[in-house]
Amino acid sequence: MKSIRHWSVRHARSMELFYSSFCKLMPLHRPGIGLLGRKRAERCLASLEQTAKGTIFDCQMCGQCVLSSTGMACPMNCAKQLRNGPCGGVTADGNCEVNQDMPCVWLEAFDGSKRMAGGGAIARIQPPVDFSKRGSSTWLGLIVGETAEPEKAAPAAISLPVREPAPFERICRSGRFIVTAEISPPDSVNPKDLLRRAGVLRGLVDAVNVTDNAGANCHMSSLAASALLAADGFVPVFQSACRDRNRIAMQADIMGAAALGVHNVLCITGDGVGSGDHPQAKPVFDLDSISSLEIVRGMRDQGAYASGRRLISQPDLFLGATANPFAPNIEARIVNLEKKIAAGAQFIQTQFCFDLELFEKFMAEVRAHGLDHHCHLLVGIGPLPSVRTARWLNGNVPGVRIPEKVIHRLEQSQDPKREGIKICIETIQFLREITGVAGVHLMGHKNEPVLAEIIIESGVLYGNGTNNELLRCGNEMAA
Numbered sequence: 001m002k003s004i005r006h007w008s009v010r011h012a013r014s015m016e017l018f019y020s021s022f023c024k025l026m027p028l029h030r031p032g033i034g035l036l037g038r039k040r041a042e043r044c045l046a047s048l049e050q051t052a053k054g055t056i057f058d059c060q061m062c063g064q065c066v067l068s069s070t071g072m073a074c075p076m077n078c079a080k081q082l083r084n085g086p087c088g089g090v091t092a093d094g095n096c097e098v099n100q101d102m103p104c105v106w107l108e109a110f111d112g113s114k115r116m117a118g119g120g121a122i123a124r125i126q127p128p129v130d131f132s133k134r135g136s137s138t139w140l141g142l143i144v145g146e147t148a149e150p151e152k153a154a155p156a157a158i159s160l161p162v163r164e165p166a167p168f169e170r171i172c173r174s175g176r177f178i179v180t181a182e183i184s185p186p187d188s189v190n191p192k193d194l195l196r197r198a199g200v201l202r203g204l205v206d207a208v209n210v211t212d213n214a215g216a217n218c219h220m221s222s223l224a225a226s227a228l229l230a231a232d233g234f235v236p237v238f239q240s241a242c243r244d245r246n247r248i249a250m251q252a253d254i255m256g257a258a259a260l261g262v263h264n265v266l267c268i269t270g271d272g273v274g275s276g277d278h279p280q281a282k283p284v285f286d287l288d289s290i291s292s293l294e295i296v297r298g299m300r301d302q303g304a305y306a307s308g309r310r311l312i313s314q315p316d317l318f319l320g321a322t323a324n325p326f327a328p329n330i331e332a333r334i335v336n337l338e339k340k341i342a343a344g345a346q347f348i349q350t351q352f353c354f355d356l357e358l359f360e361k362f363m364a365e366v367r368a369h370g371l372d373h374h375c376h377l378l379v380g381i382g383p384l385p386s387v388r389t390a391r392w393l394n395g396n397v398p399g400v401r402i403p404e405k406v407i408h409r410l411e412q413s414q415d416p417k418r419e420g421i422k423i424c425i426e427t428i429q430f431l432r433e434i435t436g437v438a439g440v441h442l443m444g445h446k447n448e449p450v451l452a453e454i455i456i457e458s459g460v461l462y463g464n465g466t467n468n469e470l471l472r473c474g475n476e477m478a479a
């Protein structure tokens, strides 16, 4: 099946021509549906469709076929079933982060779409799968003249209060260089264990981004940790991963977050469960990051759930998403970023940036597409403590790319830990000069004191006009 599937992508143009003629002929069969009756026709057609499309495209019969918009590659073969891919974990050789012996379905989709006359459709945002249609025939819809995706009725107009930008949004809009840092919630129910670690960053960052079971490893929930941080005066960013929530749980958490004073949300797809400490778990992936962004934006701007049901009061949110400039390929990365912005992302946080040459190429494309004017782009950075860690990250963390020359610098140093900090500080200073970069996002698992040290030493706070008292406090806390 897989080899025929790859053949179909390579011959996407012929498949497109064949499929468009096929679609034109479908309505001719309408009288037959009348004779058979809809239910019986559905059964017959679904079985025929499964055999034909299953053989040619390895079709998974989602019931809402999008093959003509995805380069003739069925997105339901993506290990995370993304309707809007690729994810950030594509390996350097273009394979899937989850099934590493399989080419990334979404890179195939981009390849196929380049061969098609209507290949530009890959840039369209695909809505989430309607799982109630799974196994049903798309052909029946073509015959009777129903589109796979019925037009969603726009919720009735209501007057929503004018939204005041939340603090982090205001800072991003101010145009000054932004500094955020990541914190991973503890494996403890004592809030002090979280607040003590976050305290090191107080006054040094514009927001604290709270990871959501990062790497598919279980910790205190991002929502609970974000609420604890908000109550303690921090500006938290709540990460919401599609891996662990279906659309019902996701929306419930958004409502809860806003009620608890958490107004920044980062919608992410999440790593596959196989990379974490519960590889036996069932991955959810009901949504992808783009469809979850659209739903959350609808809750905020239209005051309604994805179902269309009205909220009594809507959440006040600043929305973010991730980008990976370092995973193949740049065209897919830019289209993906465009889609995320179109779906509602206002700020973007990237994967770790070590490859500055590749990042500059990515930014040239970002600027060429004018995307830097539509989002606040924060570049992910972090200190490398040793050559061993650098090599481990390169080999084990999907989408991280550390050039040999960076590893060589660590190898040559008498004090690799200090060298890693130096590299990180130099990277911040380099990034500050790149047009379109709004700020940096520091990452380092349970390494907050070192992150604080980097922020202070980089001088980024002086450039921001931060007062000396704040710097003194930061220094004391980092010491």
Ligand code: SF4
Binding pocket: 077, 078, 079, 080, 081, 082, 085, 086, 087, 088, 089, 090, 091, 095, 096, 097, 098, 099, 103, 104, 105, 106, 107
């Ligand atoms: S790398 Fe990501 S987008 Fe590509 S097939 Fe795997 S899970 Fe899907």
